[in-house]
Amino acid sequence: MDTSTLIWIIVGIVVVVAVVIIIAVVLSRRNSAKRLEAQHEKAQGLREDARKTETAAREREAQAAQARADTASAAAEAEQAKARAAQASVEADRAAATIDDHASDAAKLRAEQAEKLREADKIDPAVTTAGSRRTADDRRAVQGHEEPVFDDGTAARDRRDVARDQDGDIRTDDRPSAPGRA
Incomplete structure (x- = not known):
């Protein structure tokens, strides 16, 4: 074999290796682009999940705040009911005292009436x-x-x-x- 043939064979091998390297680089870039796109899509999915989780967390916080407000409102209503009950009790006691006073006055008036009638009966012929x-x-x-x-x-x-x-x-x-x- 002659040196020129040998050179051509080496050149051919170098060209084939260069083509293989170029193909490998091109395929690797495509794979890396696909990989980057897949990673980007995965990141987008994670971001969407994070937004959903954040929305759910806000809803739960709002529900908790509403429950706290409802509890505070219920407690306030209970306190108001207690105050109204205490006021009603005071008014009932006052009314009972007034009723007792009226009953006592009525009994006195009836006694006076009975006495006047007895006196009138004594005088009346x-x-x-x-x-x-x-x-x-x-x-x-x-x-x-x-x-x-x-x-x-x-x-x-x-x-x-x-x-x-x-x-x-x-x-x-x-x-x-x-x-x-x-």
């Missing part, structure tokens, strides 16, 4: 000797309407033996009902 009983005429005049009066001077409403027949007329057990009436 129309009152029978039985004490506090008025005559039937006096009773009708005081009440302003007529009601049945019996022989003993009592009104029908004062007697326990009074009944009403079917027509609503007053009758007593000791007085027979009118014929044709039950």
Whole structure:
């Protein structure tokens, strides 16, 4: 083999190696571009996940703040309810005292009224000797309407033996009902 052939063979080998190196570099750049693109997409996915997580965290913080506000509001409402209950208790005590005062005043007035009536009965000549009983005429005049009066001077409403027949007329057990009436 001659040197020139040998040179051509070496040149051919160098050219083939250079082409292989060039192809390898080109493929490696493509792979590296794909790798960079894949890494970029992965980074974008992580950023999107981070945004979603941040949004979820903000929502939870807002819910927590709302729950705190609701709890504070409920506590404030409970305190207001306690205050209203205490106020109502005070007002109830005050009303009870007022009721007791009114009942006491009413009892005093009734006692005064009873005393005045006793005094009037003592002075009034129309009152029978039985004490506090008025005559039937006096009773009708005081009440302003007529009601049945019996022989003993009592009104029908004062007697326990009074009944009403079917027509609503007053009758007593000791007085027979009118014929044709039950």
